[in-house]
Amino acid sequence: MKMGIRISIFFVLMVSFSFSQNETEKKSNNLVFDGNIKFDNKDFEIAEYNYRIAKSIDSLNYNAPYNLGNSLYKNNLGTDAQIMYKSALKKNSSKENKHKGYHNLGNTYMQKEDYQNAVNSFKQALLNNPDDEETRYNYVLAKELLKNQNQNNKNDNEDNKDNQDKDNKSDNKKDEKDDKGEQNDKNQDKKDDSKQPQKPKEDQISPQQLKNLLEAMNKEEKKVQEKVNKKKLKGTPKSNKKDW
Numbered sequence: 001m002k003m004g005i006r007i008s009i010f011f012v013l014m015v016s017f018s019f020s021q022n023e024t025e026k027k028s029n030n031l032v033f034d035g036n037i038k039f040d041n042k043d044f045e046i047a048e049y050n051y052r053i054a055k056s057i058d059s060l061n062y063n064a065p066y067n068l069g070n071s072l073y074k075n076n077l078g079t080d081a082q083i084m085y086k087s088a089l090k091k092n093s094s095k096e097n098k099h100k101g102y103h104n105l106g107n108t109y110m111q112k113e114d115y116q117n118a119v120n121s122f123k124q125a126l127l128n129n130p131d132d133e134e135t136r137y138n139y140v141l142a143k144e145l146l147k148n149q150n151q152n153n154k155n156d157n158e159d160n161k162d163n164q165d166k167d168n169k170s171d172n173k174k175d176e177k178d179d180k181g182e183q184n185d186k187n188q189d190k191k192d193d194s195k196q197p198q199k200p201k202e203d204q205i206s207p208q209q210l211k212n213l214l215e216a217m218n219k220e221e222k223k224v225q226e227k228v229n230k231k232k233l234k235g236t237p238k239s240n241k242k243d244w
Contacts, residue, residue, distance in 0.1 A: 034050050089102065
């Protein structure tokens with residue numbers, strides 16, 4: 001009897017849980033439906049509100065974060081939309097839902113010119129639905145834009161390198177000019193030094209010494225001349241001999 005009561009209680013709990021789960025899922029889906037109506041009327045803020053409530057009520061509802069991502073994308077909130085699409089893709093969903101999620105995720109990356117992640121997203125979308133022409137077109141376009149972006153980045157890097165080389169050459173020329181300027185200054189200093197009075201070497205006579213020597217010689221010459229004059233007065237000259 002007790003075993004029968006237990007089974008009955010368990011059955012009632014299971015039915016209650018299932019009913020509660022169905023009610024939660026139904027309520028969440030109704031909010032998504034209402035949000036879709038607002039979305040179609042371009043009332044994106046109210047649509048966003050409904051999707052957020054639906055997402056909070058039923059965490060397993062794929063359409064709630066996916067449609068919320070669409071609403072955010074329309075409001076040019078690409079980064080927030082990416083978060084919602086990734087949240088939706090983490091749920092156990094069908095290939096069709098995964099295709100839509102990756103396709104729209106790729107569009108958010110395209111909007112931000114993140115072409116590498118766009119290529120990756122469109123590739124995943126094609127793996128879940130290889131027949132979708134729009135996804136294939138976006139995939140090819142993203143690859144082409146990525147190729148051009150990489151080429152432009154390569155050209156920019158080369159231009160920056162060339163400009164850096166030019167700057168280095170300019171700096172080198174400036175250094176050479178500075179070196180030449182220093183050398184010219186040294187040469188000018190040498191020139192200026194040549195204009196200054198040179199110190200006499202040990203075996204040379206300075207102008208002042210020469211002047212003193214001449215004065216001394218003149219004095220001696222005067223003395224000698226005085227002696228000669230005295231001798232002339234006495235009348236006894238000496239022939240062919242010098243007194244000095």
